[in-house]
Amino acid sequence: MNLKKVLSKESIVARLKAETKPAVIEELVDAIAWTGKIKNRDAALQAVLNREDKMSTGMQNGIAIPHGKTDAVEELLIAIAIKPDGVDFDAMDGQPCKIFIMTLSPENHVGPHIQFLAEISKVLGNETLREKLIQATTAEEILKILTA
Amino acid sequence: MIETNNAVLHASHQVAEAATHAAAESSHSITHMMMYLVIQLAIIIIVAKIGGYLAQRFLKMPSVLGELLSGMVIGPYALGGKISLPVIGVLFTETHGFAASAELYGIATLASIILLFLAGLETDLAAFLRYSVVGSVVGLGGLLSAFIIGDLIAVLWPNDIHSFMDPAALFLGVISVATSVGITARILAEKRKMASAEGVTILAGAVFDDVFGIVALAIVMGMAKVSLSGGEVNWGEIGIIAAKAVGFFVVVTALGLIFARKITSAIKQFKSKEMIVAICFGLAMLLAGLAEMAGLAMIIGAYIMGLALSRTDLAHEIESNMQGIYNILVPIFFCVMGMMVDFSAMGAVWKFGLVYSVLAIGSKVLGCGLPAWAMRFNSRGALRIGLGMLPRGEVALIVAGIGLAAGIIDQGIFGVAIMMTVITTLLAPPLLVKSFEGGSGLRKEMAGGSEDTESIELSFPSRDITEFLLNRFIRALRAEEFYVHNLHHGKPTYQVRKDDIMFVLIEEGGTLRINTPTDHQNLVRLMLTEELLSLSDLLDATQKMEDLQGMGNDLLAGMFS
Numbered sequence: 001m002n003l004k005k006v007l008s009k010e011s012i013v014a015r016l017k018a019e020t021k022p023a024v025i026e027e028l029v030d031a032i033a034w035t036g037k038i039k040n041r042d043a044a045l046q047a048v049l050n051r052e053d054k055m056s057t058g059m060q061n062g063i064a065i066p067h068g069k070t071d072a073v074e075e076l077l078i079a080i081a082i083k084p085d086g087v088d089f090d091a092m093d094g095q096p097c098k099i100f101i102m103t104l105s106p107e108n109h110v111g112p113h114i115q116f117l118a119e120i121s122k123v124l125g126n127e128t129l130r131e132k133l134i135q136a137t138t139a140e141e142i143l144k145i146l147t148a
Numbered sequence: 149m150i151e152t153n154n155a156v157l158h159a160s161h162q163v164a165e166a167a168t169h170a171a172a173e174s175s176h177s178i179t180h181m182m183m184y185l186v187i188q189l190a191i192i193i194i195v196a197k198i199g200g201y202l203a204q205r206f207l208k209m210p211s212v213l214g215e216l217l218s219g220m221v222i223g224p225y226a227l228g229g230k231i232s233l234p235v236i237g238v239l240f241t242e243t244h245g246f247a248a249s250a251e252l253y254g255i256a257t258l259a260s261i262i263l264l265f266l267a268g269l270e271t272d273l274a275a276f277l278r279y280s281v282v283g284s285v286v287g288l289g290g291l292l293s294a295f296i297i298g299d300l301i302a303v304l305w306p307n308d309i310h311s312f313m314d315p316a317a318l319f320l321g322v323i324s325v326a327t328s329v330g331i332t333a334r335i336l337a338e339k340r341k342m343a344s345a346e347g348v349t350i351l352a353g354a355v356f357d358d359v360f361g362i363v364a365l366a367i368v369m370g371m372a373k374v375s376l377s378g379g380e381v382n383w384g385e386i387g388i389i390a391a392k393a394v395g396f397f398v399v400v401t402a403l404g405l406i407f408a409r410k411i412t413s414a415i416k417q418f419k420s421k422e423m424i425v426a427i428c429f430g431l432a433m434l435l436a437g438l439a440e441m442a443g444l445a446m447i448i449g450a451y452i453m454g455l456a457l458s459r460t461d462l463a464h465e466i467e468s469n470m471q472g473i474y475n476i477l478v479p480i481f482f483c484v485m486g487m488m489v490d491f492s493a494m495g496a497v498w499k500f501g502l503v504y505s506v507l508a509i510g511s512k513v514l515g516c517g518l519p520a521w522a523m524r525f526n527s528r529g530a531l532r533i534g535l536g537m538l539p540r541g542e543v544a545l546i547v548a549g550i551g552l553a554a555g556i557i558d559q560g561i562f563g564v565a566i567m568m569t570v571i572t573t574l575l576a577p578p579l580l581v582k583s584f585e586g587g588s589g590l591r592k593e594m595a596g597g598s599e600d601t602e603s604i605e606l607s608f609p610s611r612d613i614t615e616f617l618l619n620r621f622i623r624a625l626r627a628e629e630f631y632v633h634n635l636h637h638g639k640p641t642y643q644v645r646k647d648d649i650m651f652v653l654i655e656e657g658g659t660l661r662i663n664t665p666t667d668h669q670n671l672v673r674l675m676l677t678e679e680l681l682s683l684s685d686l687l688d689a690t691q692k693m694e695d696l697q698g699m700g701n702d703l704l705a706g707m708f709s
Contacts, residue, residue, distance in 0.1 A: 051681075054681045054684065054685075055677070055681055108627075109627075110461065110626070110627050110628075110629055111627075111628070111629065112628050112629055113627075113628065114624070114628055114671065114674050114675050114678065115628050115646075115671055117670075117674055118668070118670040118671030118674050118675075119671075121670045121674070122667070122670055
């Protein structure tokens with residue numbers, strides 16, 4: 001999958017303000033909502049929160065991949081955010097999460113949605129790249145690192 | 149005047165009477181012909197299906213082998229020619245020197261169109277293009293060596309074939325080209341080697357083999373037609389025929405791929421699955437007919453239509469809806485092919501058949517193995533690839549059938565083709581299993597990375613839960629635009645492919661196992677987690693269900709009152 005085709009700097013937040021898990025999710029949903037591509041912002045938020053309730057998407061090495069399926073969107077929408085200080089996201093390794101990748105995908109649409117998460121998780125397997133991402137201060141810089 | 153009128157009346161009465169009589173006679177003969185056909189078909193279907201089942205169940209061989217052997221047993225040259233039934237007479241008999249009647253052969257031809265249409269539909273063009281370098285080198289190596297050796301042996305053997313360009317020699321070349329990768333795929337899946345470097349190379353090579361085998365058939369058909377009509381085939385003409393065949397293939401496939409989505413979205417206006425599937429199959433038959441009109445073979449058109457539709461979202465729908473007709477008609481094709489083996493004609497050619505079969509094995513093992521060895525594999529890996537490309541099957545039989553029907557090859561050569569198909573199909577599984585013993589097939593400097601595979605296993609307390617999760621997982625994979633292909637055998641095994649991603653799902657009792665290249669394990673793990681969560685949703689919902697005992701009581705109440 002070509003990340004260049006699916007990522008855009010519009011929904012990248014270089015410095016996340018939120019301090020708690022629900023606030024992070026809300027800020028990420030809003031980072032997509034402002035582009036006008038979400039039909040129902042609250043329904044989208046609820047979908048992600050519901051998924052998170054079942055099992056946390058806080059992974060290892062400071063990465064979280066909150067995601068949800070909702071009819072409030074018509075295509076795969078992605079938000080990326082960085083919080084250098086980290087937020088407690090109930091991660092598998094108990095460490096705070098610093099890199100957040102959120103996807104919203106339509107409920108019954110065919111498309112490479114999980115495949116995107118798998119692809120980006122592969123990229124984030126590289127420790128140097130993770131460090132670079134956390135140090136990055138602008139959306140352009142983050143996009144460049146991820147698509148290099 | 150009155151006399152004249154009477155004469156006219158009398159004459160017209162006679163004409164009417166004759167017409168009525170003729171109609172009654174012809175209707176009787178058509179009814180009789182159809183009754184004969186239906187009884188033949190009934191016997192073929194039942195015997196072929198049982199033969200296929202026995203081959204699968206007891207010999208652990210593909211069902212095609214059993215279907216083919218049942219045909220040999222019930223054909224006009226064996227039991228079928230000796231059994232006589234009341235009213236219809238001899239059960240299977242030669243018609244104009246051909247083992248099947250025109251009607252029966254017509255149904256077998258329809259089955260071959262279905263077979264190749266579905267083969268085209270199942271082709272993963274993207275994966276083929278992705279592995280095109282190593283796959284095409286291996287595929288091309290096997291294709292050239294199998295073709296040249298297959299053709300040359302016909303020329304060198306003491307018989308009446310003396311030229312490399314003799315249509316019969318060309319056919320013997322083409323027959324030994326097409327690999328039937330289904331058998332290999334099953335073994336790779338069982339040995340958990342589908343995602344190995346050898347496995348991926350074999351599968352990509354086999355796609356190449358299929359596509360270019362069909363193109364080679366188109367060229368040979370063109371050359372044979374010129375030759376049969378008394379013309380001399382010179383190199384200039386071969387160039388023209390090849391350009392025409394390749395041109396037809398490339399242009400029609402390109403047009404198909406470009407317009408497939410437009411065509412399917414137009415067909416989708418009918419909003420009925422049955423209509424969509426039927427129209428797509430109609431288009432496949434139309435293209436098959438056009439291919440024949442263009443001087444190529446019908447199966448080429450059917451394959452191209454399948455290939456064009458394989459990239460659309462209807463591919464799976466068509467495939468699953470055609471499965472029923474496939475299961476019934478395709479065994480008829482293989483059985484009829486078996487029926488055509490004339491054992492008395494084989495007497496003179498069995499030695500040739502044996503040599504042809506041995507060389508068909510050697511040509512693929514060396515033709516595919518050497519390029520593989522030259523590229524990145526060690527001798528062990530090269531042998532595995534060569535053996536993986538060994539089995540020939542349905543395409544070889546179809547090509548042989550076309551050659552026999554067109555009068556290009558005789559009964560003896562046809563029998564040789566069947567013999568080679570049976571021998572390669574029987575030999576490939578044990579040899580391939582043996583070859584996969586031992587270490588990596590990659591050269592030391594190339595090893596690592598591409599061959600690393602991960603086996604993810606999930607165990608559940610019951611088979612029902614495993615099946616539920618497997619079905620959910622398959623549905624999720626299709627929603628992610630993966631091609632999920634059932635490898636059709638005893639234990640449920642699926643091959644999952646999309647672009648360069650390929651992994652295998654196996655369900656064994658209460659265990660679901662996924663063999664995936666390490667590179668793609670994240671995808672598998674993420675998707676499985678999502679589906680596991682849906683399982684927990686279901687369990688929660690079940691617990692919230694009202695009193696099950698009460699529901700059961702309501703259902704059964706009054707049953708015995």
